[in-house]
Amino acid sequence: MTQRAVLNTDIRKGKINRNIYGHFSEHLGRCIYEGLWVGEDSTIPNTKGIRNDVVEALKEIKIPVLRWPGGCFADEYHWKDGIGEREGRKRMINTHWGGMVENNHFGTHEFMELCAMLACEPYINGNVGSGTVQEMSEWVEYLTFGGVSPMSELRQSNGRQEPWAVTYFGVGNENWGCGGNMRPEYYADLYRQYQTYVRNYGDNHIHRIACGPNSDDYNWMEVLMREATRFMDSITLHYYTVPGPTWDKKGTATGFEVAEWFTTLEKSLHMEELITKHSVIMDKYDPEKRVGLIVDEWGTWYDVEPGTNPGFLYQQNSIRDALVAGVTLNIFHKHSDRVRMANLAQTINVLQAVILTEGEKMLLTPTYHVFNMYKVHQDAELLDLTLESGTYSFDGHEIPEISASASITAEGVIHVSLCNLNHEASSIVPVDLRGLAGQIVEITGTTLAGQTIDAHNTFSQPEAVAPQPFNAYTLEGDRLTVELAPMSVTVLEIKPK
Numbered sequence: 001m002t003q004r005a006v007l008n009t010d011i012r013k014g015k016i017n018r019n020i021y022g023h024f025s026e027h028l029g030r031c032i033y034e035g036l037w038v039g040e041d042s043t044i045p046n047t048k049g050i051r052n053d054v055v056e057a058l059k060e061i062k063i064p065v066l067r068w069p070g071g072c073f074a075d076e077y078h079w080k081d082g083i084g085e086r087e088g089r090k091r092m093i094n095t096h097w098g099g100m101v102e103n104n105h106f107g108t109h110e111f112m113e114l115c116a117m118l119a120c121e122p123y124i125n126g127n128v129g130s131g132t133v134q135e136m137s138e139w140v141e142y143l144t145f146g147g148v149s150p151m152s153e154l155r156q157s158n159g160r161q162e163p164w165a166v167t168y169f170g171v172g173n174e175n176w177g178c179g180g181n182m183r184p185e186y187y188a189d190l191y192r193q194y195q196t197y198v199r200n201y202g203d204n205h206i207h208r209i210a211c212g213p214n215s216d217d218y219n220w221m222e223v224l225m226r227e228a229t230r231f232m233d234s235i236t237l238h239y240y241t242v243p244g245p246t247w248d249k250k251g252t253a254t255g256f257e258v259a260e261w262f263t264t265l266e267k268s269l270h271m272e273e274l275i276t277k278h279s280v281i282m283d284k285y286d287p288e289k290r291v292g293l294i295v296d297e298w299g300t301w302y303d304v305e306p307g308t309n310p311g312f313l314y315q316q317n318s319i320r321d322a323l324v325a326g327v328t329l330n331i332f333h334k335h336s337d338r339v340r341m342a343n344l345a346q347t348i349n350v351l352q353a354v355i356l357t358e359g360e361k362m363l364l365t366p367t368y369h370v371f372n373m374y375k376v377h378q379d380a381e382l383l384d385l386t387l388e389s390g391t392y393s394f395d396g397h398e399i400p401e402i403s404a405s406a407s408i409t410a411e412g413v414i415h416v417s418l419c420n421l422n423h424e425a426s427s428i429v430p431v432d433l434r435g436l437a438g439q440i441v442e443i444t445g446t447t448l449a450g451q452t453i454d455a456h457n458t459f460s461q462p463e464a465v466a467p468q469p470f471n472a473y474t475l476e477g478d479r480l481t482v483e484l485a486p487m488s489v490t491v492l493e494i495k496p497k
Ligand code: AHR
Pocket: 026, 070, 071, 072, 073, 173, 174, 297, 345, 346, 351
């Protein structure tokens, strides 16, 4: 089949919320400790205990929102253990993740400081599974109340005079599983109760987020929307790309066969069906689309790296992960009328991380580069793009060879992101830039490609997979023809007059 894309540069389909480019950092393995927090006395360069190299790298990709403290950890986190003099903070066992002793040195003040350094919005996930209504209510008061109150005074006694601005607040996490093994009917009632006490103080307006389904649990979505739509601003969805047949055999991050390359991409494309079907249920109860869908955990999940703590979920990140990121972000764009936020799991050293660290060393993963290349889509307007993609097949299965998305900035600059999923063949895509004949002044591009299906960066070769300038295109009138390398992610910038 001949491939063809038509970009209608004058048909705008709504804003791509920058929060789709959000991240998630849990108290898990080396994400918070070492990845973000090294402590003020560390020899690793830091500001107030937070490592400088990581902050600079995350600022570069314009991280818009950061979810914390979990994850499963959120439903056993008691926020008062993480305030006050650090040395006096209570220690706890992180039962979900490796049974490590959590010293609570990274708590509310440290997280809010990190968000200030990153100039990103905090998204705090409260504890429903093992916490009380009072505890959640007091956390919000501690964070956001400026007047005279016990929690406001406690905050001030811990050195923070003014309240913080907090918009995004999650009422529980995976309450169908690690967050309490609840039935949707039970959680829906608890959600209604807990969120009542998540108060708006002063000018601070909280966006209340209900725990949504795992993957294709459409019944959970149905019950939550039926019972609690009017009490929520958003509901979550979790979906991980696990190449292997079972959780015990997830597959390795590197050293895999072509079959696993294919399955991984096939499974990551499943996000499209999940969002579409969950949106149908949401439309039934919320036809005005007031409630957002927040995919606050997504990404690849492989077997941990050999020799590492199985509870730390540390995995390498290859060009395959870059493709997963590219196609998934394109899917989120397409559904940006409903998908208002997404949070890749997880920022550093855990699952599909954008950054890996080893002591004082840091490297940027192929996934990081995709987020950097795609940041131009943040808050841009989605453009109408019709794609007739060729197919990419393996072992009797077929998926589209190309994934694409386009947007236009407030200044009128167009960006087109294109992924070639094919591991061995380059792909030629003619793109009709309808409405731009004779108006194009400049086309530039960046591409990320791999030489092998598991090409990745290591601490000895941190630039093995890195973005390169893209010139493999021709332009005749308004017909742009691009040649995409095998297993590549490309972003074009088109500047009209
Ligand atoms: O991201 C790792 C874990 O995956 C999270 O803690 C949990 O919410 C999910 O099951």
